Amino acid sequence: MTAPLLDVQNLTTSFRRDGAWREVVHGVSFTVNPRETVALVGESGSGKSVSALSLMRLTPRDSSRSGGRALFEGRDLLALPEAEMRKVRGDAIAMVFQEPMTSLNPVLTIGFQIAEGLMLHRGLTRDAAEAEAVRLLDRVRIPAARSRLHDYPHRFSGGMRQRVVIAMALACRPKLLIADEPTTALDVTVQAQILDLLKSLQDQEGMAVLFITHDMGVVAEIADRTVVMRHGRAVEAGDTAAIFRGAEHPYTRALLSSVPRLGSMAGEPRPLRFPIVSTTTGAVDVPPALPDTLKPADRPLLQVSGLTTRFDIRGGLFGRTRGRVHAVENVSFDLRAGETLSLVGESGCGKSTTGRSVLRLIEPAAGSVLLDGEDVLKLGPAALRERRKGMQMIFQDPFASLDPRMTVGKAIAEPILLNRLGNRAEARERTADLLARVGLSPDMAGRFPHEFSGGQRQRVCIARALAVRPRLIVADESVSALDVSVKAQVVNLMLELQASLGLAFLFISHDMAVVERVSHRVAVMYLGEIVEMGPRAAIFGAPQHPYTRRLLAAVPVPDPARRGARAALSVDEIRNPIRALDYLPPERRYREVSPGHVVQVWGEDWEPARPAAA
Known part of the structure; x- marks a missing residue:
């Protein structure tokens, strides 16, 4: 043995x-x-x-x-x-950490950082180490490796930075690789690429891997x-x-x-809460179906039409505009009270920018955003502040969303007082009620954010968003950073609040299994555009666009018997959204494949991963 x-x-x-x-x-x-x-x-x-x-x-x-x-x-x-x-x-044992940007020195080129370990552990000269660094970058499938050797870390996407960190770890051909949550912060397609990369490199190098994760898939x-x-x-x-x-x-x-398992919602007409499993007994508590008390409104609560958001890129001696990032391009959708529309796609596709543009946290370049028939984009500062009571946002990182010097009770009461929705006594009473509504004890109001777990902090953020009694909530990757059991609890809470308060959710996520569980409708974004949109059952049961099928194919299946069943994945990055000043976006056409299910018409040569010139 x-x-x-x-x-x-x-x-x-x-x-x-x-x-x-x-x-x-x-x-x-x-x-x-x-x-x-x-x-x-x-x-x-x-x-x-x-x-x-x-x-x-x-x-x-x-x-x-x-x-x-x-x-x-x-x-x-x-x-x-x-x-x-x-x-x-770094020699016999190497380690890959969860956040690649903290593993890379931002003021040194990636070529220098890879070569440094080769010179230290293998005694190579600078030229030999750089040649080996190019080979390693090729091994981890960095496109145009030689031309990117002298780039700095900030010029790479999250997935490409993780590939660079893996190249550094493999530089000295370790016998054991310790990978600490290397895919947790990555999109589903990039995660699939990194996992495939690690498996192929393990086969080639014959190394052992100690893989740390909370993702059973x-x-x-x-x-x-x-x-x-x-x-x-x-x-x-x-x-x-x-x-x-x-x-x-x-x-x-x-x-x-x-x-959450992809396909578990087949045949279910409405979103379902997750079953909650006891970690002490293993008993499964399956919540009953949510009451179907909401009636469709006569008109949508939110109507977004032709939304376009671009960011200027300045450079040169006088800081002139040299190009633009086309972050959101001619996006249109509507959302009714009591409905959840999910925006899905990889990082850089424009889904978070869309959510922030809807709330005017970012100023769009064009389009209209009608909330109850009133165009939010045309409101002045005072009117916008008043209108924002009806639309709130839940961010991905609850710790960054809360002031560490302020108790959670004050954080929840603050919007009530600022918007003059009650006096201090009424704000305290409302805060206690909100904490109880999100499953926390009212006596927790005196605690600070660091005294709560991640899931509890996210519940506090939900309570704060509800403080001004909004009708629309934009949830931007609000459960992506949570452990799987905590994620189930927070998602269940959001669904219960939607059923009891008639909330409309714009749910932004790259977790396709969670999206399938919570959504009424789904919109798939790629490079700032919606390429497919329709009822949840249609998107997951009969995806039409190549990019939608690519997203679904990349989801890991929590079944070892089906290991390796996924189709081959592209290894390149999402296309470059930077365009010249005189660039005119092509006119897009959509076809309806079933009631409410529309897909962008694409050419035979459409390929989501082919890089475009800046």
Whole structure:
């Protein structure tokens, strides 16, 4: 029997806080064999990332300590002198982090950063290291690698930056790659590309992979064995296929049951709440169907027509306008009270800019936005401020949306007081009611944002959005950063509030499985334009546009038996939206393929990933 490449025995990690040591990883043990992929799975706070950082000895030296053994090729990583450990890091063991921009130095070119590790660990000259860097960039499928060697990180998209980080990690041909949530922040198509890339590079290099994630669909796609962590302990471990077939621990069953599955809404006429699974017993609570009390309005609440938003690009000595980013191009849709319209697409497609343009957080260049028949784009500052009571926004990052120095009670009461919807006593009463409505205790009003979990902070943001009694809410990637079980709870809350208050949601997301669950209608955006729009069942059941089919094909399937079933994916980036000043957008034509289901007419040579000239 082959000896494990990495053998972790009874790993413990403690952090010092207020003069006392607090253990956060409790006796975790697992092995990684040569050429094997092992997934460490769990929600935020489960200890999976801390375990990986402990193995690499990257936790703070003065305020942390680790115990147990971590045998890598027979040597205990936790006992090696620091000088020896530095030789191991980046050479025999490499690590890819979740956010590539924090892993790359913004003032150094990517070529220099890759070459630096090659010169340090492999003793190459500068010229030889740069030649090897070009080869590595080709390996990770960076288009025109040689011409991009001297580009800075900010000139790459998120997916391409992650490829650069992978190239850096592979520079010294490591025997073990630790990938810490490398695809969590990426769009579904880019995530699929990165997973395919990692698998192909693993096959070519023969390396082992320790993959850290909370996405069970990703686990099913890549992992040979899985270790499930909760509260700093490994609660279940075994063959991935066996765990998916019959998980034994209630927490594992809860994780698997909470995963939204594409196609689960077939035949369902209306959005459904997610089943909630107990992490202690594994029992599944299936909420009853939402009451169908909403009647279609005579006219839409929101009517968007010809919405166009562009951003000037300035340069040169006098800062002249040299080009424009065509972020949103001639977008039209409507939305009724009690309805959810989802805008989906990859980063850079214009969906978030569309939502912000509707609320005039960004000033559009053209078009109209009618809210209850009144054009929001023609309102003056005072009238716009008054109209904004009827339309609010929930942002992706709840922590960035809340003032860390202000209690959540004050944050929720602030819009009530500013808009003179009540005095301080009435604002306190309304705040307590809103906290209870979003599933939080009214006595939490005195807490600060850092005292809440991510899911609780998002509930606070929803309560604040509801404070002025809006009729329209733009939810911009509002559940994308949440763990799967917390995501289910927040989505259920939004659906319940919609049913009870008649809210209209413009739901912006790249998570196709969640979109299928919550939507009445779906609009697919590519390069600032809507390429397909229609009822949810039509978009997911009979997609017409090549780009829509590409998005759906990229969704990971949480079933190891169907591993590798996805079609081959393009590896290029979304087209460049920068246009010359004299550029005139082509006139688009749409055809109706079924009632309410329209698709943009495209040519036979349409290809969503072909780069366009700037």
